[in-house]
Amino acid sequence: MIKENKKTGHAKQVLPHREDLGGSMKTLYTLIVHSENIAGLLNQVTAVFTRRQINIESLNVSASSIKGIHKYTITAWCTEDEIKKVVKQIERKIDVLQANYFTDDEIYQHEIALYKLATPGFQANPVASKIIRRHAARVVEVNPTFCIVEKNGMSEEITSLYEELQQFGIVLQFVRSGRVAISTSCFERLNEYLNFREEKYNKEKEYARQ
Amino acid sequence: MKQQITGAEALMRSLEHQGVKTLFGYPGGSIMPTFDALYGHRDTLNHILVRHEQGATHAAQGFARVSGEVGVCLVTSGPGATNTLTGIADAMIDSTPIVVIAGQVPTGMLGTDAFQEVDLVSITQPITKWSYQIRSAKDVAWAVARAFFLAKNGRPGPVVLDFTKNAQVEMVDYEPATVDFIRSYDPNPMPKEGSLEEAAALINEAKRPLVLVGQGVELGGAQAELRALVEKADLPCGCTLLGLSALSSDHPLNKGMLGMHGNLAPNVKTNECDVLIAVGMRFDDRVTGNLATYAKQAKVIHMDIDPSEFNKNVKVDVEVLGNCKLTLKALANLVTEAKHTEWIESFAEHDAIENKRVIEPEIHPTEGPLNMGEVVRAVSEESNHEAILVTDVGQNQMMAARYFKYTKERSIVTSGGLGTMGFGMPAAIGATFGRPDRKVCVFMGDGGFQMNIQELGTIMEQQAPVKMILMNNNYLGNVRQWQAMFFGRRYSFTPMMNPDYMQIAAAYNIPARRVTDRAELREAIREMLTTDGPFILEACVIEEGNVMPMTPPGGTVDKMLLEC
Structure with a gap:
């Protein structure tokens, strides 16, 4: 497989300078956002990144454990x-309940990846199957033309398996999911928030009645 | 069984349920069923037919800004809807509560590039608090209730309802709806524990405090609470453009306007104070100038209802979240009575400099053509400083803001954040409906006057008592001033050929007068103010007049230019 190589023709890419209030070091942050399940909200969330021209590295949106609430896990490099x-x-x-950002040491994060390998090439390189075992990946489909390997783990592990398999030139396709993450803090911020909102509403109503 | 009504009729009843009495709009294909329903509600809903949908939004803004109620627009889909975008964006950045209801093609035709179809929800998401498509008549009561709840509660802002044609004609069992709780949005957030005490401690220790008064004070109805706080702790104030009437101009602690064309003293003192107390303002770049040199010596207390404003532009030491009506009151209880006589007296030397070098020559010239500031101050005086000031954008706006005086709350309507030329005339129309008991004076330049000139038709038809002061200098004056100062006097497309405005006024049957002579000015103004209904006063002012003082863009607030 020919690896796509974008040659820009520029010797050096010049990044625009930005004046910052805080530090100017870029870090890969993980955002966890909870929102109501309303059409068009994803658009509003991503538009915040667009307005500041920040690239989203990965994005996962799915139903959360609470009915009617969706959870977004977004990663982006920024200060x-x-x-x-x-x-x-x-x-x-309006319909976003909560948004929080985390660094890698504050979350437990995972990705899943699929690797489609050419079966003849795979068979010709016995080391390849050792690599798969060493990475605790599993083969989920084998036929004479291709086999499919599935791996879940941290971002770097997934990249490293790809790189190791690719040195034999046998990877036909590769796909990785967006990151999913769970915070390792002892506080469940969303539950706290929902309880707080309900209590406050009841208190305000009580106050208004008096 | 309840009687079924159409979605359009449900909209009318929902609007009435919200207490709406006035709306500004323009009919068209996709909103026809709603206009048909409106025809049956003419005795309760006063619909003002504007001449362009942009005019409807600015009128709704003017209405909302002076009355504190929600302004409502009713327009059709496609071009009707896109014509409202400027007003919606303006309302968003200036926190003005309006609800724009636009027609939309039937749901079955969405996404087919149908006639006059435009994806309004997507277009307006970044410039609204909330944008929602009503796809079924069942949704109407709830959507309208939620729209009004969001527009006026918390930090106010614009809401768009995209009303599909099928939802307008479908039948529904109508029941009035109320929304008073949205779990994902707290319109009345409370300050963090201890933040008020921290703020009070800073104020109590301050030797050189300065308060920045923003529109939040007016929006929160906290004018009296502000006064109580600043009088108790003896805190001098500067006002932002939109906050100018939150504290009476003649209050001894009101030290004038902040910002690029504000008064010298409050700007200079921003970089000398030791505690800066910002109330309901957002540190716009037109206020701060260069952030790297802005109030670096001061501890900053920021009081705002919108948590996303904290640390957005200026690093804040104490964040006081909440409606300033509550937080100002609580803070006033915590601060000790104090006197800062020496500090406050130190403002006077800057006032004297500005007075001598800028203000006096501007408002009391003895020769030459009329000055803009002279016209503004004369109108303010002749109206007893009690009128509502509406402005367009540009030199007329800065001159009006600087030289008008404010003795009543909610007395300035201007496009602050977006700087929308053409805002003035329709906003003034809206203001006359929002506060029919008050005089409404709008200052415009010859550029902005022509940008929504079609609304003269609305004024004529409604006999809206708008006192229009057209300060004509035959230039796009503000840009010309910048060209003179920063572009080597290369007047690129700023000189402008003008029509005969007296003939235009005559065509619309609006009383008008042109004044060029200083001796005639007062008399002409009195004629305008005493004539019933609308009036156009064209003041032919000095062609190359400049608004001074000025902090050049990116400049430092305490280094204002007094002459250019």
Whole structure:
């Protein structure tokens, strides 16, 4: 397989300079957003990144454990100052319940990846199957033309398996999911938030009645 | 069994349920069933037919800004809807509560590039608080209730309802709906524990405090709470453009306007104060100038209802979240009575400099053509400083804001954040409906006057008592001023050929007068103010007049230019 190589023709890519309030170091942040399940909301969440021209590295949206609430896991490279503002702008959207950002050491994160390998090439390289076992990946489909390997793990592990298999030139297709993540904090922020909102509403109503 | 009604009729009843009495709109294909329903509600819903949908949105803004109620627009799909975008964006950045109801093609035709179809929800998402498509008549009561709840609660803003044609004609059992809770949105957030005490401690220790008064004070109805706080702790204030009437101009602690063309003293003192207390304002770049040199010496207290404003532009030491009506009151209880006489007196030397070098020559010239500031101050004086000021955008706006005086709350309507030329005339129409008991004076330049000039038709038809002051200098004056100052006087497309405005006024049957002579000015203004209904006063002002002082863009607030 020919690896796509984009030659820009520029010797050096010049990145625009930005004046920041906080640090200017870029980090891969993981955002966890909870929202009501309403059409068009994903658009509003991603538009916050677009407005600031921040690339989304990965995005996963699915139903959360609470009925009617969706959970987004988004990763992006940016500075802490940028991510703070992004989180506030996302939370400002009416139907977003909560948005929080995390660094890798504050979450347990996982991705899943599928690798489609050419069976003849795979058979010709016995080391390849050792590599798959060493990576605790599993073969989920084998036929004379191709086999499919499935691996879940941290981002780097998935990349590293790809690179190792690719040195034999046998990877026909490769796909990885967006990151999913769970915070490792002891506080369940969403539940707290929902309880807080309900209590406050009841209190305000009680107050209004008096 | 209940009687079934159409979705369009449900909309009328929902609007009435929300207390709506006035709406601004323009009919068209996809909203025809709704206009048909409106025909049966003419005795309760006063619909003002504008001449362009942009005019409807600005009128709704003017209505909302002076009355504190939600302004409502009713327009058709496609071009009708896209014509409202400027007003919606303007309302978003200036936190103005409006609800725009637009027709939409039937749901079955969505996505087919049907006649006058446009994806309004997607287009308006970034410039609204909420944008929603009503696809079924069953949705109407709830959607309208939610729209009004969101538009006026918390930090106000625009809401769009995209009303599909099938939902307008479908039959439904109507029951009035109320929305008073949205779990994902808290319109009345509380300050973090301890933040008020921290703010009070900073204020109590301050030697050189300065309060920045923003529109949030007006939106929260907290004018009295603000006054109580600043009087108790003896805190001098500067007002943002939109906050100018939150504190009476003649209050001894009101030190004038902040920002690029604001007064010298509050700008200079921003970089000398030790505690900066920002209330309901968002540190716009037209206020701060260069952030790297802005109030670096001061501890900053920021009071706002929108948490996303904290640390957005200026690093804040104490965040006080919440409606300032509550937080200002709580803060006033926590601060100690104080006097900052020496500090407050130190403003006077800057006032004296500005007075001598800028203000006096501007408002009391003895020769030459009329000055813009002179016209503004004369109108303010002749109306006893009690009128509502509406402005367009540009030199007329800055001159009007600077030289008008404000003695009543909610007395300035201007396009602050978006800077929308053409805003003035329709906004003034809306203001006359929002506060029919008050005089409404709108200042426009010859550029902005022509940008929504079609609304003269609305004024004529409604006999809306708009006092229009057209300050004609035959230039797009603000851009010309910048060209003079920063582009080597290369007047690229700023000189403008003008029509005969007296003939235009005559065509619309609006009383008008042109004044070029200083001796005639007062008399002409009195004629305008005492004539019933609308009036156009064309003041032919100095062609190359400049708004001064000025902090050049990206400049430092305490280094204002007094002459250019």
